[in-house]
Amino acid sequence: MNEFELIQHFFTDSACAQGGENVSLGIGDDCALLQVPAGHSCAVSTDTLVSGIHFPENAPAFLLGQRTLAVATSDLAAMGATPIGFTLAITLPQLDATWLQAFSAGLSAMAQSCGITLVGGDTTRGPLAMTVTVLGAAPLQQTLLRSGAQVGDVLCVSGPLGAAAAAVPLLLDEIKAQDTPAAILQPLFDAYWSPQPQLALGQYLRGKAHAALDISDGLLADCGHIAKASKVCLQIQQSQVPVSVAASQLLGAAAGLKCALSGGDDYHLAFTIAAAQLAPLQRQFPAVQVIGQVCAGEGVQLLDQAGQSVTQSYSGYRHFN
16 A cells, blocks of 8 residues: 555545535645635644654554544634644554554544544654644634733633643553553543543633633643733642542542643643633533632742742653753
8 A cells, every 4th residue: 555545545535534614625635725714813733743752652543543633623722713624744654554544533533523624634654753733713803812811810720630641650551550440540541542622612712711721731831821921920729720530549649739730731721711701601611610810920820728839849841851
């Protein structure tokens, strides 16, 4: 099977490449043709996942297909964008039809869940890596940015944090999965392999939230991006940070909290919003939790129950540290 037969069999004919409301032309020509609805901007984001860096080298192909698309689509959620299409550039060490079939199935499952269509890409030979570019439509004047946080806003997250980071020692066999109860294992593995982009919440927050992003490198590090872009200080109440129950059960309370604060890979949203917007927001999205507030100043402050600053001995993931 050559490169073009591979593309046709595993990607062009896959479920994720069929249709798309704003896709005029998908896979098969030199470019895809997309339509952005009137009054919208085109939101574009690219993510690369590399074997041994972003996922274990023996990663199950179906789960990897899900994760590859989910982490990229989460950026559209963070901007309040509606998904349109995505491209996939995949580098493969060898042609393995069984692996490709499973990867394509996982990719299609996540694409259908997110309402996004595969519209093109590339295949090459080399160490296993995937680059996904997602495209969406974001209404003008309502796009969620990092730069709009206002003093007096409350700081919220869309759900419990730390589960994906807590799964890493299990994936690396530092903690034996066979010795861990299934009730703990499953939510951790689900969080790592099948993160759910918060698309509905992001679209709800359009015109309501003042700043937002998705949590990929850790809560403290990512909130630092909002603080810097908005020229404010974000104060986080440590006791209010929602920690994954399974993470705490596996690692203990202290280590579970560390995963929630700095572990990353959560792909929940962190956002600032006026307190008056909270009641209707939490009625529709009950997992949303207030974890702090926006104040004058700069940076991120982690506070204990007495309101004293907690020394931060850890921050988010950085590739070149």
